[in-house]
Amino acid sequence: MGVGEFSYRISISTLIVVFPLLFVFRLAQGQLHVVGSLQPVVAGPGDDVILPCQVEPAFNVAGLTVEWSKPDLRPDPNDRLSRVDYVHLYRDAHEVPDMKLPSYIGRTALFTDSLREGNISLRITNVTQEDEGRYRCFIPKLKSQTRFSIVRLIVDPSLTETVTTKAQLDPENFHVPDLNEEIDNKGGSSERCRLIPVVVLCVFILLCFAVGGCLITESQKAELKKRPI
Known part of the structure; x- marks a missing residue:
């Protein structure tokens, strides 16, 4: 996997995670x-x-x-x-x-x-x-x-x-x-309903770390395969 392809995959994954995060944060802020x-x-x-x-x-x-x-x-x-x-x-x-x-x-x-x-x-x-x-x-x-x-x-x-x-x-x-x-x-x-956006936010943050970790691991494996034995 080249550097350009890896950066492209990171960018797409970041957009997938960040946009829902911004939506949830805005929803929580506007709650009456x-x-x-x-x-x-x-x-x-x-x-x-x-x-x-x-x-x-x-x-x-x-x-x-x-x-x-x-x-x-x-x-x-x-x-x-x-x-x-x-x-x-x-x-x-x-x-x-x-x-x-x-x-x-x-x-x-x-x-x-x-x-x-x-x-x-x-x-x-x-x-x-x-x-x-x-x-x-x-x-x-x-x-x-x-x-x-x-x-x-x-x-x-x-x-x-x-x-x-x-x-x-x-x-x-x-x-x-x-x-x-x-x-x-x-x-x-119930006030517990107010915690729903916070819980969703935490789930998305964990998902972000998981996706980032998987991509980094995959990139490292690809680099190891390219190295001569």
Whole structure:
């Protein structure tokens, strides 16, 4: 095998490996995720709070449905017609109050001007002890493996009233929940799905080394055959 032929085979093999690698890397980079605050939001009775939730990277969700609910609330098993209402439901570019929990009527709002940047944080005014618990922000039609996140609200009676309490919108305070954290799993997806591109990437890297090693070995054998005995 000549040097030119060997170089040609190396180039073809490299292209076969590199192009899929670039595709997988680009796919992993463009994956959307709904992320919420890693730290619980702590407030006192009567406070106004903001439950942070964001689509990362920034993505316009103004035309999508946004649901805020309390996943620990379950329908009445004795009533087949019962349903779990929402803390806040945004659909067709406006709030839908008909499917809202009565205790939250007139107390919740999204930052509609920020929906174009993927901000789906929820503001709740005049919180009470009954508001404490887990909240789920969910975008049903988001083209993503992770369409929901969980934010926890703690209402501490010992805290004095403040104007607004919220967790800092710092990337370190956000997390993508595992499916096991979610009781109602109709829209979520396990964080293990996010590892698929990484696994594929590792397989391609190993394949690259294997192909390169085989070509080098074959070249060495060809050179040995050409040498005079």
